[in-house]
Amino acid sequence: MAVFSEIYDEGDYKVFVIRGAIEARIPMNFYTQLKRKYSDEEIVSMQEPKVLRHHHTKRELVYVTRESGLPLIGHTAFGLIDRGTNLIQVRPVSGCNLNCIFCSVDEGVSKSRRTDFIVDTDYLVDEFKKVAEIKGDDVEAHIDGQGEPFIYPYMVELLKKLREVPQVKVISVQTNGMLLDAEKIKEMEGLLDRINLSISALDDRKARMLAGTNLYDVGHVKDVARAIASSEIDLLLAPVWVPGFNDEEIPRIIEFGLEIGAGKRWPPLGIQNYVRYQFGKKVRGRPMKFAEFFRRLEEYEKQYGLKLRLSPADFNIHKAPSLPKAFRKGERLRLKLVAPGRVFGEMLAVERGRVIGVLTDKPVGAAVPAEITRTTDNVYVATTK
Template sequence: MVTLKYQNLAFSEKEGRIRILFLKIYYFYLDRKELEKIGKLRVNRHSISFRTDKREENVRQKFEFMLTQGFEHLVSTVNGKPALYVHRNSGIPLIGSNDFGIIDRGTNTIEIKPLTTCNIDCIFCSVDHLKRHSDIVVETDYLIEELKKVIEKKENRVNIHIGSQGDPSLYGELVRLVREIRKIRKVNAISMVTNGILINRTMADKLIKAGMTHFHISLHSLDPERASRLANAPYPVKKVMETCRYIVKHAHLLLVPVWMAGINDKDVEDVILFGKEIGADLGVQNYLEYSFGKKPVNPMPMKLFFMKIKELEKKLEVNLTTLNEDLGFKVDTKLKKPFRKGDTINVEIKARGRLLNSYIAVAGERVVTVISSDNLKGHVKARIIRDKDNIFSAVPA
């Protein structure tokens, strides 16, 4: 009998197939008959056993080859979309995309995006998941490995912000990710932005113990009905408020409501007063319109927005413009750009992108998003049309 154990895989059986759950929210199936060519099998929650005389290394090699094939059919349990697993052997770098990986904007704050999946569908979302046809999830060890390389280039101590085009709380290895980041000597603060739905006291404690120092909670209304309407999904306001009351006693808490003029004006005031009551910092955000985001209302002009923020500061006697400076934000070394806007380069197409008519391509140590309605495969020539912050977009040349 050979038993193979996997911490991040959960096995179950369904209608002659073995269902494999990965990082808690992604899955694929393997055919039982194909697996039994290795040996008669039995599955437990985090292990699979084969009755065979073969050596363990041979069994593992055959099974993990089948796993590799299965990962090509990875699906999100949250939204039913196909998911791409980006790992150290995928041939896909972690710098160059705004969707996933590592983003460095030339400061001592580095943003990492371990996944794109979200558990709600906010009416004002800058991403608009209805326009995204797939999800992406990144291997923890690969993310840490590449993050260390970026940190080494920085002159100052760095802050790591865990963001996402979804919600980081869905990442199955979030606690371990934070723990591994905290081990890096040059790291100062670790923050994350979340809608707070999946963060309870137990999870907050685990994250804080692992090294999380700052929580940014996207709370847009204290009214349960309106909060759910804004989230376009059931939103447990009372539970999130209780979590906020707990976190603020043990870590730094920043409430970051998005202000949509004419939609949640009074709600923003309520959130500000709640933050003032519990001692949280406040960072009110103006709703902004993005090309592939949702558009529930016309954006408030920034000049008007800042004027209204000043009015709220006086009315509610609260600071909304000067955030706590404990993060020590500084301009720092920028990563070098291997190519510039206007350059024509050779790229290798690796996968379909999240948006229609987009591809994830690779050139050297960078990801390049190639925009084309053609069916692209293999190596193609592409002209760079965006290079800001080492985030690259291109079109076929």
């Protein structure tokens, strides 16, 4: 059943909005006729299915609710990921407002991504509680995703509800900072413990080049960093070191973090080495080998007197009970395709309370024989070949 956050007139149309996503746009004269016989919810349910579009990426947007029948365990694009530790990844939305040239999931202007997802807040939190109950009493809810989490329009609502989960001791989020400001940061005090802020250059020209868009404003992001550092929320600066592009920016970012007081409770910096991924964006030149990366971090550690080679223990991340796997690798099934997948050549299927990414060119509604090829971290992939 539809739950409307807004119903309003738009010229000659009546517009129905379901929790921020336009579901139906009905001519007023037709609406007037229908209203004599049906309620608003019945009117919307009578309409032909509408294609929702992501505000930033313009891709098709799948709205994942309990009624949609899509489980929240099994895929990396949305829902929850349990990697066998006390940290649970929470992914309420996909898609990004930037176009970073080093993006590991090819976000922004993308050749591989075909679909975006947004998850109903209550559904997400209810399923999170089930995973948290098996973890112990020191759970970290880490809000991240394939893109920018603050695109999610119900972030504060999500934070409030996660904070009420008894097992949750830490809530953190990954962000590029462009959608934040001092007012929003103030609103999240007492709800959010740490913000991991992606900032890979302080020089304006280089920052825009790395972000892949002239809309990126590093001055604004620096102001956001200062506002976080001066708030009750901890700040971790998380640059991606892309060899040949921002080598000289790394020490500048370290000095900026120390200057503004990042890292009150956790490390102030989490420098990441650029890695080429199968579906990620590729930059020219060779990635830095990890032996070289760690050697150079060690040099900066000596120079600045702080720890830069981080481990899960620096964030109190440790092993914890995990969800039992629903499938075994190599298992053969017959799966019904229920929704488009995240990338071209992928569809989604549902089986045993899990969502499965099926590599196929068959359409929604088709039933295909498939073999499970991935079960790691309760993320499931199947192939029909």
